[in-house]
Amino acid sequence: MITKLNIYGMTCASCAATIEKSIGELNGVKSANVNLATEILKLEYDETKINNHTIIKTMKSIGYDAELRSQTESTNFGISGMTCASCASKIEKAVSSIENVTYASVNLATEKLSLTTSDPNVLSKVDEVVSKLGYTLYSLEENTDQEEKKKNELKNIWRRFIVSTIFTIPVLYIAGAHMLNLPLPQIIDPMVNPITFALIQLFLTIPVIFVSHSYYTIGFSSLIKGHPNMDSLIALGTSAAFSYGVFATWQIIQGNDSYTNELYFEAAAVILSLITLGKYLESLTKGKTSEAIKKLMGLAPKTATIIRDGTELSLPIEAVVVGDTIITKPGEKLPVDGIVIDGRTSIDESMLTGESIPVEKKIGDKVIGSSINKNGLIKYEATRVGEDTTLSQIIKLVEDAQTSKAPIAKLADIISGYFVPIVILVSLVASVLWFISGQSILFSLTILISVLVIACPCALGLATPTAIMVGTGKGAENGILIKSGEALETTHQLKTIIFDKTGTITEGKPIVTDIVTTENIDKNFLLFLAASAEKGSEHPLGEAIVLEAKKNSIELVDPTSFEALSGLGIKANLDGLDISLGNEKYFETQNIDISKLKEDSNRLASEGKTPMFISNNQILLGIIAVADTVKPTSMFAIEQLKKLGIKVIMLTGDNKRTAKAIAKQVGIDYVISEVLPQDKAQHVKTYQAEGQKVAMVGDGINDAPALAQADIGIAIGSGTDIAIESADIILMKDDLQSVPTAIELSKKTIRNIKENLFWAFAYNILGIPVAMGVLYIFGGPLLSPIIAGAAMSFSSVSVLLNALRLKKFKPRTRKKETL
Numbered sequence: 034m035i036t037k038l039n040i041y042g043m044t045c046a047s048c049a050a051t052i053e054k055s056i057g058e059l060n061g062v063k064s065a066n067v068n069l070a071t072e073i074l075k076l077e078y079d080e081t082k083i084n085n086h087t088i089i090k091t092m093k094s095i096g097y098d099a100e101l102r103s104q105t106e107s108t109n110f111g112i113s114g115m116t117c118a119s120c121a122s123k124i125e126k127a128v129s130s131i132e133n134v135t136y137a138s139v140n141l142a143t144e145k146l147s148l149t150t151s152d153p154n155v156l157s158k159v160d161e162v163v164s165k166l167g168y169t170l171y172s173l174e175e176n177t178d179q180e181e182k183k184k185n186e187l188k189n190i191w192r193r194f195i196v197s198t199i200f201t202i203p204v205l206y207i208a209g210a211h212m213l214n215l216p217l218p219q220i221i222d223p224m225v226n227p228i229t230f231a232l233i234q235l236f237l238t239i240p241v242i243f244v245s246h247s248y249y250t251i252g253f254s255s256l257i258k259g260h261p262n263m264d265s266l267i268a269l270g271t272s273a274a275f276s277y278g279v280f281a282t283w284q285i286i287q288g289n290d291s292y293t294n295e296l297y298f299e300a301a302a303v304i305l306s307l308i309t310l311g312k313y314l315e316s317l318t319k320g321k322t323s324e325a326i327k328k329l330m331g332l333a334p335k336t337a338t339i340i341r342d343g344t345e346l347s348l349p350i351e352a353v354v355v356g357d358t359i360i361t362k363p364g365e366k367l368p369v370d371g372i373v374i375d376g377r378t379s380i381d382e383s384m385l386t387g388e389s390i391p392v393e394k395k396i397g398d399k400v401i402g403s404s405i406n407k408n409g410l411i412k413y414e415a416t417r418v419g420e421d422t423t424l425s426q427i428i429k430l431v432e433d434a435q436t437s438k439a440p441i442a443k444l445a446d447i448i449s450g451y452f453v454p455i456v457i458l459v460s461l462v463a464s465v466l467w468f469i470s471g472q473s474i475l476f477s478l479t480i481l482i483s484v485l486v487i488a489c490p491c492a493l494g495l496a497t498p499t500a501i502m503v504g505t506g507k508g509a510e511n512g513i514l515i516k517s518g519e520a521l522e523t524t525h526q527l528k529t530i531i532f533d534k535t536g537t538i539t540e541g542k543p544i545v546t547d548i549v550t551t552e553n554i555d556k557n558f559l560l561f562l563a564a565s566a567e568k569g570s571e572h573p574l575g576e577a578i579v580l581e582a583k584k585n586s587i588e589l590v591d592p593t594s595f596e597a598l599s600g601l602g603i604k605a606n607l608d609g610l611d612i613s614l615g616n617e618k619y620f621e622t623q624n625i626d627i628s629k630l631k632e633d634s635n636r637l638a639s640e641g642k643t644p645m646f647i648s649n650n651q652i653l654l655g656i657i658a659v660a661d662t663v664k665p666t667s668m669f670a671i672e673q674l675k676k677l678g679i680k681v682i683m684l685t686g687d688n689k690r691t692a693k694a695i696a697k698q699v700g701i702d703y704v705i706s707e708v709l710p711q712d713k714a715q716h717v718k719t720y721q722a723e724g725q726k727v728a729m730v731g732d733g734i735n736d737a738p739a740l741a742q743a744d745i746g747i748a749i750g751s752g753t754d755i756a757i758e759s760a761d762i763i764l765m766k767d768d769l770q771s772v773p774t775a776i777e778l779s780k781k782t783i784r785n786i787k788e789n790l791f792w793a794f795a796y797n798i799l800g801i802p803v804a805m806g807v808l809y810i811f812g813g814p815l816l817s818p819i820i821a822g823a824a825m826s827f828s829s830v831s832v833l834l835n836a837l838r839l840k841k842f843k844p845r846t847r848k849k850e851t852l
Contacts, residue, residue: 036085038074040067041098055095059083074099086132100135100149108156109433110146112139114168116251117263118494122450127162131155141494143502146170147433167254190313196244197306201299204237208299223293231282234298242275245305261453263490267308269457270485274301274818277478295475297482304486304822314830315491332403333424337368340412357415361406369402370417378409430514430763431505439518441786442497445793452490456801460484463805479815483804487821491829492796496789499836504782507842512750512765513775520761524745524779526726530674530772531717531739533731534685534692537749538699538769539661541573541732545581546642549633550655557587559655563647565589566605566612570597574643577659600686600709602645613648616688618707620646620653630656638690641698661695668699670769673845675700677776680725684708684716684739713739730772747772774844785839789832796828 040052052074056065061082066075076088085101092099115121121139128137128146136149148159163170207230210217223230242249252268255261274297281292337350340358350368353359358374361367367380379391382404391407394400400413402422419425464481468474501518508515515521535541548556564582567575568589582589592605592612601622602615613623617634620627625648627634633656634644642658674681682703683696692706705716713729717739720727729736729743740746740759748760749767764771800821809815 036076036078036101038076038085038088038092038099038101040074040092041100052092052095052097055091056088059088059091062088084132085135089135108148108150110148110159111171112144112146112163112168113171114251115139115141115144116491117141117453118445118490119260119262119450119453120168120255121494123260123262124163124166124168126450127166128159131158131162134159140498141491143498166258166260167251187313187316190309190316193244194306194309194313197241197302197309200237200240201302201306204234204241204302205299207234207237208296223290227285227290227293230293231278231285231296234296235278235282238275238278238298238302241302241305242271245271245309248305248308261457263453265453266456266485266488267304269460270482270818271301271304273478273485274298274304274482277475297478300482300818303819304482307819307822308486308825311825311827311830314827315495315833332366334366334368334403338362339415351419353415353418355415355418358412359415360410360412362410363406363408365406367400367402367404367406367413369415370422371400371402371413371415373398373400373411373413375413376409376411378411379407381405381407427509427514427765430516431509433516439497439501439522439786441522441783441790442518445493445496445790448493452488452493452797456484456488459801459805467806476815479818480804480806482818483816483821484801486818487800487804487816487825488797489793489800489825489828492793492832493790495829495832495836496793497786499833500782500786500789500839503836503839504778504785507839508775508778511771511774511778511844513771513778514750514763514765515775516761516763520745521779521782523726524728524762524776525783527679527728527745527776528725529680529682529720530728530730531682531684531720531743532701532769533713533729533736533739534683534687534695535573535661536732537730538667538683538695538701539663541661543573543577543643543659543661545577545657546660547637547644547658548655549630549637549658551629551653554654556655557585559647559657560585561587561589562607562610562612562649562654563614563645563657565607566592566595566603566614568592569595570603572597573661574645574659575603578645578657599711611650613651614645614657616643616645616686616707618688620648623648623651625651625653627653629653635690638688639694641691641694643687643691663695663698664767664769666768666770670772671700673770673773674776677773679776682720684713684729686710710736711738714742717742728772730769747775770844777844778842781842782839785836789835792835793828793832796824800824800828 052067053065056062056074056076059078061079063077063079064075067073078088089099112124115124118141121141124146125137125139128134128139128148133152133155134148134150136147138147139145140147146159146163148156150156160170206215207217207221209215211223219225221230221233248264248267249272252262252264252266256265256268278296278298278301281295281297284292333350335350336347337353337357338345338347338360339353340346340360345360353369359368359371363378373394373396375396377393377395379393380400381391382401394411399416400411401424402417403424417423420429460481463484464477467480468477497518501521504521505515505518508521515524532538535543545560548559550556550559560578560582564579564587567578568591570576570579579589590607592607594604594606596604598604598615598619601619602613605612605614613620613625617627625646627646630646630653634646637644637656637658640660642660644656644658646656647654671681680703681701682705683692683701684705685692686708687695687706689704689706692704696702696704708716713736717727717729721742721744726744728745728747729739730747730749731740732749736748737759740748745762746760747762747764750763750765762775764775804816804821806815
């Protein structure tokens with residue numbers, strides 16, 4: 034069998050050699066060849082002796098990550114039943130160990146499992162493993178009613194809290210009244226009727242235990258299976274309190290009235306009530322972190338007005354197909370993506386791009402589904418429908434980012450996996466040590482329960498994903514699509530940003546500004562030759578020349594042959610005339626003398642124009658100069674990046690003089706010009722070799738290798754699909770101001786994550802020792818289990834509330850003036 038794997042982590046040729054040697058020595062591998070440039074391992078092996086899972090595990094053991102290049106499926110599933118970070122950790126660990134699962138990540142905040150597998154049949158095994166652990170796996174595609182289920186679950190938690198509170202308040206009052214000198218009926222006064230006093234508390238606590246049964250079923254089930262979670266801690270702590278209360282009640286019935294001060298029913302009831310309240314607040318707050326996705330999903334209209342066979346029909350949006358003619362009236366939402374074929378209007382695209390000013394649209398312009406038609410009736414042809422629309426792609430990107438993990442989360446994940454077993458051990462050890470030291474059973478029990486219920490793995494598990502969810506959501510609101518948590522984290526570390534020129538810093542819509550000819554050559558004839566040669570070109574400069582010829586009513590001919598030389602120019606044959614058109618470097622390689630027009634070329638370049646030489650049969654005929662206007666906000670964006678302490682570089686295939694002129698206009702100090710497309714990635718590598726985190730910003734096919742090579746590739750959303758595919762961040766607006774905004778957002782998100790992790794760690798590091806009685810040793814108070822339960826309940830809520838502060842994020846003032 035022959036297969037290919039993508040390799041991650043290689044830095045040099047010795048890495049490739051190491052991989053080839055290690056994989057080649059595996060039993061069953063016939064050949065292993067690594068291509069360092071493409072980072073692909075090509076394998077030939079005997080599948081009866083070895084499989085992909087073993088090969089990928091071997092790769093990880095020698096320090097590299099790998100995944101199947103083909104036949105790999107990425108799937109997201111929902112998981113219900115998780116209660117804390119240790120739940121997510123054990124599911125992730127169990128699923129990752131399944132053969133042919135190359136990647137598994139569980140996000141506690143979104144309750145999703147992201148899965149990559151080379152074998153679709155393995156999904157039934159995943160379902161089996163998750164079920165054995167005590168959780169339910171469901172398909173997000175099939176279970177469209179999950180949102181409703183979550184609402185019902187929230188209502189159910191609230192009902193449980195209300196019922197618990199109704200019974201807990203009287204238990205708490207009865208237990209504490211005689212100590213606080215509060216009035217208490219004689220029938221339940223512990224000094225008069227101790228048995229009734231104990232039994233009434235027992236009977237009031239039982240309903241609280243009953244409505245909270247899920248803590249016990251899940252908690253003890255997980256404990257028996259060897260995967261204890263937060264519910265296990267709650268179940269153990271409250272069971273210990275309730276069981277001791279039952280024992281004390283029995284002692285009172287036997288006549289030992291001293292146990293009236295040792296009933297623990299109020300502790301069990303109050304802890305369960307407070308934790309249920311905490312669960313409700315946590316679920317409520319978690320729902321708010323994913324509002325960005327809900328808003329995006331709510332943008333899509335339900336119906337579309339289309340013309341079929343001359344008849345105007347109103348159909349569900351699902352019935353629209355590519356090629357349909359769609360009518361959209363003023364005030365209506367566009368149902369799908371398309372191209373305007375009739376009419377003019379302005380369209381509000383703010384919900385997708387963050388751009389508040391409506392965009393003028395005319396025949397031939399692209400329109401985006403779910404944007405709002407403001408003032409004109411238009412007809413347009415559907416080009417993307419269903420999952421292919423821009424909105425659907427944005428939703429998928431945001432969902433993928435929100436289910437991904439940032440590297441900063443690794444420490445919390447590792448600790449969460451061991452957290453609950455360690456807490457159980459610590460509680461037992463602390464309790465036994467206090468008992469051995471001479472304290473009473475009641476004292477030791479207090480320690481045991483306090484340690485169990487104060488520990489909070491939830492806060493650790495929620496610290497990172499909630500901030501990433503809100504951060505990526507805010508990015509989407511501002512027209513910035515961040516593909517992963519890793520990209521979001523890396524962006525704040527950027528020290529150097531490299532910009533492409535054409536279509537990135539400039540508008541990418543150049544126009545012809547000058548035509549310079551040699552002796553006896555007519556300008557219109559020169560334009561005819563150049564435009565005819567460029568007729569089949571898709572390069573912006575070529576299109577500008579063709580457009581200029583059409584403006585001058587020059588009839589063009591089709592070239593009999595055409596060859597584009599990337600980064601240099603073109604060759605074409607026009608009825609026997611061998612035409613060459615390109616930059617100075619190209620003509621030098623062709624040994625064509627350009628000295629006659631060198632001075633004109635330098636002058637045009639110094640003015641920020643791009644001079645292109647034209648020759649026929651090795652004879653220079655003239656120059657056509659093309660200029661591309663700078664985007665109105667490019668200078669302000671560069672200025673903002675410099676304020677952030679970032680080195681800004683312009684990387685272009687244009688000549689040195691033109692490049693410097695454009696760079697001067699926008700305030701860029703470092704310029705690398707006359708670079709061939711295939712060499713752009715090498716320049717990115719050069720800065721990376723200096724230890725810098727480098728971003729590349731571009732929009733074209735020739736930028737794709739550099740976008741992929743950079744630590745962070747940033748693609749202009751109006752650019753080519755391949756550039757967008759290669760990027761880590763996509764800017765929906767054709768505006769470089771989104772680049773500093775993305776960096777600001779990354780900085781604030783990472784700061785928020787660090788705050789969350791600090792408080793989560795600090796809470797557990799301080800709370801558990803206090804619960805163990807450290808303060809009591811030095812004459813301080815002993816922590817009440819009730820206070821411990823309250824603290825635990827609100828620790829995760831505080832982390833969520835802190836993450837929600839990111840929703841207030843606003844980018845710096847955006848400048849709209851032209852340069």
